[in-house]
Amino acid sequence: MTQDTTVTVGGGAFALSLRLPPTGMPDIVACGGPPVTENPLADIERSSRVNGMDAAVPAAVLLPVGGLGFFGWPAIAGHRNGRDFLLELSGWRVDRAGSRTTLTARDPVARIALSIVLESFPSGVIAMASRLTNEGDAPYTLDRCASATFLAPAGEAEVISFTGMWGREFQTRRDRLGEGMWVRENRRGRTSHDRVPMIMIAGSGQRFALALGWSGNHLIVIDRIDDGRRLIHLGALFEPGEMILPPGARYDSPVAYAGPDSAAFHAFVRDSLIPWPGGRATPRPVTLNTWEGNYFDHRLDSLKAQATAAAALGIERFVLDDGWFGQRDDDTTSLGDWDVDPRKYPAGLGPLIDHVTGLGLQFGLWLEPEMVNPESRLYRSHPDWALRVDGYAPRPSRSQLVLDLTRPEVADHLFHKIDAILANHAVSSVKWDMNRDLTHVGGRDGTAQTTAQTRALYALIDRVRAAHPTVEIESCASGGGRIDCGVLARTHRVWTSDCTDALERLEIQRGASAFLPPEILGSHVSASPNHQTGRRHTLAFRALVAMAYHMGVELNPLTLTPAETAELAGWIAHHKRLRPLLHAPGAAFHLDPVDGRYAWGAAGADRIVLFVAQGPQMIAEQSLPLTLPPPVAGRGGRWRISAVHPSDPAFVRLSDGQRRLLSGAIAFNLATLDRSGLPLPMLRPESAILLELEPIVRDTANG
Incomplete structure (x- = not known):
């Protein structure tokens, strides 16, 4: 255990740098981008307006609490029978073990201990979770305890989220972030089709992705603080009175994750999250x-x-x-x-x-x-095994009730x-x-037990x-x-x-x-x-x-x-x-759709696979040349289209030049395709093609 005052987690393209104050929550010195190893300006207290507090108050901090001069959205809130509702932590300690860092502090008045666990992964993703322990001699009601807080810069920004319904999941939505809060809450008891706990933030030259590792009720809050920057909080959402901690008990939050982009999350999910049998994925079997x-x-x-x-x-x-x-x-x-x-x-x-x-x-x-x-035989034998609230008739959905997995006999x-x-x-x-x-x-x-039901599912x-x-x-x-x-x-x-x-x-x-x-x-x-x-x-x-x-x-x-x-x-x-x-690590890419045209694929050293699909009919008279993302185009070299599938694509019209391009007769410099693009023919609605691209290797012996 150490008494460091600065802590950095992660590195490279995405790091989180913190300063531990004598009292209060850790200050976020920098979030995203390369690590900040030294910043003497972070110790300078900023003055407030005349009607502000006499001393500097928390602003951009991890898991801010209310009642102490922070007037934004509190990430942690609770009380002990109406008392001990303030939380002023002090004595921060740092424990490092490999890629994991644990910060721990206590409030001796409220008799609450808090640990913040941070971990970095080779993919560039950072994980954060909170642990709150009741060290008092009476139960403590936890109204809210977010898993993590991340910081977004001030200025123009948007949040990219996903909504939908059964049969139309992962519909992309973009909201401009303004002066107030952006709040996404889910109360469906499962992850949901309409409020997926994954978002991206883009603005002020910065873009990063965040996700919550939780399959129950959850919340994501983006709160604009006084100086214009934004705190992003992720955590489980409690029903009223759901989370009451007896003396000595603790609450362990779900884990929240943040990383620089989609590629980092792909690598994290593939290499660090999914528990592959034998430690690694085998080729994914084609399934009937x-x-x-x-x-x-x-x-x-x-x-x-x-x-x-x-x-x-x-x-x-x-x-x-x-x-x-x-x-x-x-x-x-x-x-x-x-x-x-x-x-x-x-x-x-x-x-x-x-x-x-x-x-x-x-x-x-x-x-x-x-x-x-x-x-069913099971329900006739054990009707009490289904979730219910006494005095209220259960409400089936799809002719189903839900089993109470928190009961040991049911599990x-x-x-x-x-x-x-x-x-x-x-x-x-x-x-x-x-x-x-x-x-x-x-x-x-x-009592309500949505959180316990989710944890019981995980345990099963x-x-x-x-x-x-x-x-x-x-x-x-x-x-x-x-x-x-x-x-x-x-x-x-x-x-x-x-x-x-x-x-x-x-x-x-x-x-x-x-x-x-x-x-x-x-x-x-x-x-x-x-x-x-x-x-x-x-x-x-x-x-x-x-x-x-x-x-x-x-x-x-x-x-x-x-x-x-x-x-x-x-x-x-x-x-x-x-x-x-x-399915190779780091190979997959997706392009934003343009005029109903979708494109995605995978890029390797000696082959690029490019799928192009037209959804609804295009509005434009001509299709826009298809550009490849810079990481793919940046491979450079001269390439050609080596194969087209199906052999008779559903093109609206095909020029002689496009025919020669698709036949492989025209070579092109890959490095230009992030700007000039491939002038592909227009596809008919609801049709697709697969293009295979290969590099042209010059025969140096024959010039």
Whole structure:
């Protein structure tokens, strides 16, 4: 333990520099950009207006508190039965252990201790979390305790956030930051489709990204302080009276993360967050998921035939979705009855799993452990296991109630059911679903417990993973309703959206890619017409929109024509050939859409893969030349287009020069493509192409 007065966490492109005062919260000297190792000006107290405080008051500090001269949004607030509501910490101590730094101080009057834990990662991302301990002899009510505070400069700035709904997740929104506060609160009990805890700040020559690792109620607040700068707070959101700490108890916040850009978050999620079995990701297997191809109609002979057809297509994982347990013929019954349906599987799941694995495919299984149907054996036996508030009738959603995971008997029951399935079957992956928001989240003592429910979920997943460390888990919640850095610390893939419509997926996947690497975003080729929207799309468009991500198939392969079977097998082969580049560290890039045209891809030393898709019809008479981002164009050298897929793209019109460009007859200097761009032909609406670019190597021996 040391008594340092300056602390720096991180380095390179993104660092956080702090000064520890004798009393009060740590001052933020600099946030973002390279570290500030010495700044004598930071010790100069700034004077206030005549009606200000006589002494300097906190301004740009970590986790500011109220009542002591800071008049902005307090990041920590609480009391002990109406008393001890002030919090003036002193005696800051520093404990360093590797890449982790812990700051600790106490308020001897309020008898509260606070620790702030900071950690830096090789990706350039910084993590921060808070820990508040009640050292008094009476309970302490914690009304608010944010995880972290970061600082944004003064001046023009905007916040980029993500909203949406079921089937339209990760819709990008841009809000100009003004004089007041920007507040985003989520009370759905899960991460949500409409208020994702991930934002980007851009302005005054600085841009950085922030995310909260939490799957429950949360808040993000951007507060403009007196001098014009902005404090950004992230943390869990408590229900009234939810967080009461008995003497000696502590509250550990979720972890918040900040980094310079999307690339840093991709590297962090891939290399430091996801708990890959064996410590590293293996190639992401092309997946057939049975949901849209079968729904609840499980016929063993048909499923075996689908698996055989899938193997012939080049698919590598077969996931059996909802409908295999209880008497699950629709979504109104049997959740909670995690026993194989003997009507559909007289000999259990073994014959199907043996057939699938005998084909060389992995086998995956769908579960929704947190929920229970009132029409189920489990609910009839244990109606008290569902979350409820005494005196109020429960309100089902999707014919479901929510099991109280904080009760040990409930968690034990679910673990033993899941453990029995995984221990007795060759299951390589679990699709862990969660299909409703939380209401009536009351504990047995009548208090709100949304936070405890989220932590109990984490504990259950951790317990399953500890017992079955080689089984991968996919996070699904009505599609993309639970995608955050908290659940990703214990899962391996997310189901990006229940909407498999390729046109809708353009914006959904672009938004999700701002924080998440492509190989964990499930993206499937589904049937036409699409089951969610009714749109009809070519197989080429559907496949190209899915190919760069964790590619899969969401249809019954037995319904494909011979021509469709051959075409889909070809797209899967292209994906598997390009997968080492598409999913390589640091390779992926996305471009902002222009006039409905989306572009994304991956860049390596000897190949660039570029996807271009047109959503709605362009407004412009001519399409704007497509520029590549500076990190890609900066590789330099002379390049050419070596392949175009499909071979007959849906161009509106093609000039002779464009034809020569696409055929590879025209070379270009890559270094100019961040400015001049590729003059590609205009695509018809709802179509796409894949371009492969390769460098031209001069034969020095022959000049």
